[in-house]
Amino acid sequence: MAELIQGSFEYDVVVIGGGIAGMEASLDLAEMGFKVLLVEREPTIGGKMFLLSKVFPTLDCASCISTPKMAAVAHHPNIDLWTYSEVTRIDVKGKGDFEITVLRKPRFVNEELCTGCGTCEEVCPVVLPKEYDYGLRGRKAAYIPFDTAVPKKAVIDIDNCIFCGQCERECPAGAIDFTQKPTIYKIKAHAIIITTGYRLFPAERKEQYGYGKIPNVITAMQMERLLSPTRPFNSVLRPSDGKEPSSIGYVLCVGSRDKTVGNPRCSQVCCMYSIKQAQLILGALPLADVTIYCMDIRAYGKGFEEFYQKAKAMGVKFVRGRVAKIEELPSGNVRVVYEDIDDGKVNSAEHDLVVLSVGLLPSNDSIISIIHGAKIAVDDLGFIRVDPSAPTQTNIEGIFAAGCATGPKDIPDTILEAASAAARCAAYLKSLKQERMIPVEVVSNGKK
Structure with missing residues (x-):
């Protein structure tokens, strides 16, 4: 049973979600002197951007952009970082008055003692699919999400732990603590920024594409991990036999622009x-x-058309066709059956590996359902609706949203929107101060 922690916990802003948008908004507000609590439900911040290989259209290293921000968040004196924590309730009590209930899940590791050495992971006998590699390789029940995780502290997956005691016996710092319990905190805040990101369309819903049944049909995020500097293998290998594919097919719009799955x-x-x-x-x-x-x-952004033309010049083939089904051949290869849009014929092609480019869906369900005292507006797909004239302001005064919480967008637009949310939030907090509603204390480098 979770233990309620007594005490006064008050912040200027609570940022929900520690991906690139949440980190950007937190850092901007912290640099302006506001006290920020950043809450992330995973054991590390970084979101999905850290899992990417490079960013388009510049092909800059994705982790080279996100890793410095992760470190800056962890060390900024105006930011308190709570990972492996979930917001379970938001009470809107009035203008500039929010009570946020946060559940901090136990890591079963003492974070002050843990050095991130990885010994517990080495000795743990339980092997599970690794979420950060989308099942392409395994992780242990005691694990550190990845080498540059922030914080770089181990966590024990208690639901899959067999309680063999190996980690506890071998940990050189004596950091394993199975007596930890969930704790609940009541946080007072004057503003909230929602940066909960997105979730990927579950490709198995398109049964005709065989994902989860045909080994050599993977998602684009799995391919992203195969191409990343932190990839699970030393090359791009297909799952069935570990061989390098010589022919690769991409199926676009899997789960988007598709009324049959409810996402037109x-x-x-x-x-x-x-x-x-x-x-x-x-x-x-x-x-x-x-x-x-x-x-x-749809190459609509700055440099996108040139990026598209570059791919064609490199030899990438583009076929205007709707894929009807994907079949596995006796050789392990994959046949793609498609309707050619240009000539109206049904054709087929064989590939060693097929990649499903899945769409983006909202990841706001849990947040929307826990807001009490007001109802936050969402669009027909579940993304948070914002004011068109103030693109990060929700219908609830004092609650802002940014990044893919408000709809699908690329990384530059996500960062831009997060900075906008931080600026609007800062203006809102200063207006509250002028109304003498809250005693905003500006902190600079840890000093009032």
Whole structure:
């Protein structure tokens, strides 16, 4: 049973979600002198951006952008970072008056003693699919999410722990603590920024594409991990036999622009991340053939059209066709059956590996349902609705939203929107101070 921690916990702003948007908003507000609590439900901050190989269209290293921000968040004197924690209730009590209930889940590791050495992971006998590699390799029940996790502290997956005691016996710091319990905190805040990000469309819902049944059909995020500097293998290998594929097919708009799965809208990033991956594959496997099956290519952003033309010049084939089904062949290869939009014929092609470019869905369900005292507005898909004239302001005064919490967008737009949310939030807090409603104490470098 969770223990309620007594005490006064008050912040200017609570930021919910520790991905790139949450980190950007927290850092901007902290630099302006506001006291920030950043709450992240995973054991580490960084979100999905850290899992990417490079960003389009510049092909800059994704982790080179996110890792410094992760470190800055962890060490900023105006930011308190709570990882492995969940917001379970938000009470809107009035203007500039929010009570946020936060559940801090036990790591079963003493964070003050843990050095992140990884000994517990080495000796743990339980092997599970690793979430950060989307099942391409395993992790232990005692684990550190990845080498540059922030905080770099171990966590024990208690639901899968067999209580053999190996980690407890071998930990050189004596940090394993199975007596830890969940704790509940009541936080007072004057503003909230929601940066809960997105979730990927579950590809298995498109049964005709065989994901989860055909070994050589993977998602684009799994391919992203195969291309990343922190990849599970030393090359791009197909799952069935560990061989390098010589022919790779991409199926676009899996779970987006598709009324049959309830998402008629474009996810905005799938075309470009597929083109990015195609270019990176040709860099890793120069002799490979890469084909992208699409209705059309939406290269709408700065440098996107040039990026698309570059891929065509590199030899990436673009087929305007709707894929009807994907079949496994006796050889282990995959047949893609598609309707060619240009000639109206049903054609098929064989590939060693097929990648499903899945769309983006809202990840706001839990937040929307826990707000009491007011109802936050969402659109028909569940993304948080914001004021068009003030694009990060929700319908609840004092609650702001940014990043993919408000709809699919790429990384530059996410960072830009997070900075906008921080600026609007700061203006709101200063207006409260002028009304003498709250005693805002500006902190600079840890000093009032």
